[in-house]
Amino acid sequence: MTSKPSKKSYGIFTTFLLHLHPPMVDKSAIKFTRTFGLGGINALLFVILAVTGVLLRFSYIPTPNQAYESILNLQNQTFLGGLLRNLHHWSAKLMVITAFLHLLRVFFTQSIYFERKRNWFYGLGLFALILAFNFTGYLLPWDQLSFWAVTVVSNMPYYIPFVGEGLSNFLRGGPDVDGHTLLNFYNLHTSILPLLFVVLMSLHFYLVRKAKGVTLENPEEKEMVIVMPNLVIRETLVALGLFIGLLLVSMLFAAPLLEYANPQLSPNPIKAPWYFAGMQELLIHIHPTLAILVVPVLFIGFLFWMPSQEIKRENIGKWFYNEQGKSILIYSSLLSFFFTFALVLINDYIIADMMNSLTPLLFGWIPFIIYILLTIGIIFFLKKKFKIDKFELFNALFTIIFTSYVVLSLISIYLRGNNMELIF
Ligand code: HEM
Ligand code: HEM
Structure with missing residues (x-):
């Protein structure tokens, strides 16, 4: 229990913080396992990337002509240049993961309905920007890896x-990846x-x-604490850990x-x-128009449509709904993992061969x-086993699709060799 903070005690630092946070926060809202600090981690990663x-x-x-050389110079001849590039590179990769984990956190705590619906849309926009x-x-960097991956x-x-x-052609500035593309991408990336x-x-x-802060597991058990130092100390620790890591x-x-x-x-x-x-793996298996x-x-339509459904207020904030x-x-992730993997093997070794002898019109429809x-x-x-309702079905469907995407990505990254053939 705390007293009301006095305005007189606020210095410049505290005043700045109070633009980001309210003076008092609910004790359960600052528990690490409520948000895992992921929103703040994303914000800090953006600051590191911008700097x-x-x-x-x-x-x-x-x-x-000069991009590649300028990177070589930076790495080999500029003081701390290599470290700077590595920091930018690893922070960028990490941000895809932490933003996605944050997306999962808000999704699986049902924090996307009512007054948070618009923030879910903004979040999806942020993810697309990342x-x-x-x-x-x-x-x-204009090396072989970047040139051909972008192609x-x-x-x-x-x-x-x-x-x-x-x-x-608009994005590339022409039919091929060339100097126009590099300039377009540079302007997009840095401005x-x-x-x-x-x-x-x-x-x-x-x-x-x-929305008065993040959703809570038990909103009725309210206990307010002062934001400085309770929340700020935790944020500082997470930020320090992230930065040192x-x-x-x-290095x-x-x-x-x-x-x-x-x-x-090539x-x-x-x-x-x-x-x-x-996405690249999906293109191997289903018709390109279906895949792209x-x-x-x-899937994106589903993500935008779902938060307009009428959920009961008492289910908001609960991890995994109930x-x-x-x-x-x-169940949904294991079944999806198994079926996606099996379907990739069946398609590569059986269906694809059959398709060659079938009409091209059918190409890619059968696996889909x-x-x-x-x-x-x-x-x-799941309906039979758990008698799932509409919102449990949303969670299951989302889990099935994103597990399939993870499996397809892992296969593409680790199990595809020459000519994108499967290798074990
Ligand atoms: C906000 C201002 C930003 C500026 C001015 C900027 C600038 C640059 C520059 C000049 C490069 C070329 C150097 C190099 O490739 O090593 C670069 C590379 C890169 N940037 Fe950024 N960047 C910014 C933000 C971001 C953000 C927010 C992300 C990701 C979320 C990001 C991801 C990348 C990636 C993946 C590379 C390639 C790094 C590599 O593999 O070497 N950048 N950036
Ligand atoms: C770099 C990008 C992002 C930043 C800096 C950011 C930052 C934050 C912060 C600080 C919070 C409050 C604390 C927390 O939940 O950790 C928050 C909440 C939220 N974020 Fe993000 N976020 C980002 C991306 C996203 C994405 C990708 C989504 C989903 C598509 C999303 C959806 C939400 C929603 C719905 C809330 C409200 C959650 C609640 O009230 O419990 N955000 N975000």
Whole structure:
């Protein structure tokens, strides 16, 4: 129990903090396992990326002739240049993971309904921006790895009927990845995306405060504590841990850099960046229009539509919705893991061969239909076993789809060799 904080005691630092936090917070809201500090970790990662990014700009030159050399100079001849690049590289990768974990945290604590619905949409926007940051940054070193990975991914929109080719050419500044693409990506990466990100992140913070903080497991047990030092100490510890961890990783592991990009010599296999690897794997199995357009539109549509459903207020904030939520999660992820893996093997070794002798119209539809049927099968099984309601079904469906994406990504990254053939 605490007394009301006196306004007179606020210094500049505290006043700044109170723009980010209210003066008092609920004790259970600052328990580590409520948020795992993930929102704050993402914010700090962005600050680290912005600072290291601006410093990288001092020596980076965005032309095909000089980009690679400027990175080599930075790594080998600039004081702490290598460390700077490594910090930027590893923070960027980590941010995809921490933003995704934060997404899972808010999703599985049902923190996306009513007054938080708009923040879920902003969050999805932030996640898209993080992927865009990573993808545009990927090209900048202009080595074999970045050149060909961007070529593979920037060809993907071609499968979107009518607009795909135009969209792809617009982003690349022409039909191929070249100097125009590098300049476009550099401008996006260092000017447009940071601006959009700061605006969206500010709105996101504003809405967290407007919703009176994060959701609670038991909102009726209220016990308010003063934010400074209770929350601020925890945030400082998480920030210190993150920073030291990143510094260690950046000192031990160098960001990859292959040889200078050669548009005439493609490596085998050419792999997409890891966060798009699942997409590349999906393209091997199902019709390209299904993989690039239909599946993403359906999944993103589902993510946008779901929070407008009428959930009971008492279920908000509960991890996995209710007591049986954890079991539903385990069943859906294990079944999805097993079926996706099995379907990839069956498609590679059996269906794909059969397809060669079938009409091309059927290409890629059979595995897609089997996947839909298997998903319906899992849902029916869960309905029978757990008598799941609408919101448990949302959680199960989300788990099934994201587990499949993880399995597809792992297969693409670790089990695909020359000509993208399966290797064990
Ligand atoms: C906010 C301002 C930012 C600026 C000014 C900036 C600037 C730069 C520059 C100049 C490079 C080229 C140097 C290099 O490749 O080593 C780069 C690379 C990169 N950036 Fe950023 N960046 C910013 C933010 C971000 C963010 C928020 C992310 C990710 C979430 C990100 C991800 C990357 C990636 C993945 C690379 C390639 C790194 C590598 O593999 O070497 N950047 N950035
Ligand atoms: C870099 C990006 C992001 C930053 C800096 C950020 C920051 C934050 C912070 C500080 C909070 C409050 C504390 C916490 O939950 O940890 C929060 C809550 C929230 N975030 Fe994010 N977030 C980001 C990305 C996302 C993403 C990708 C999503 C989902 C798609 C999302 C959805 C939400 C929602 C719905 C809440 C409210 C949760 C609640 O009230 O319990 N955010 N965010």
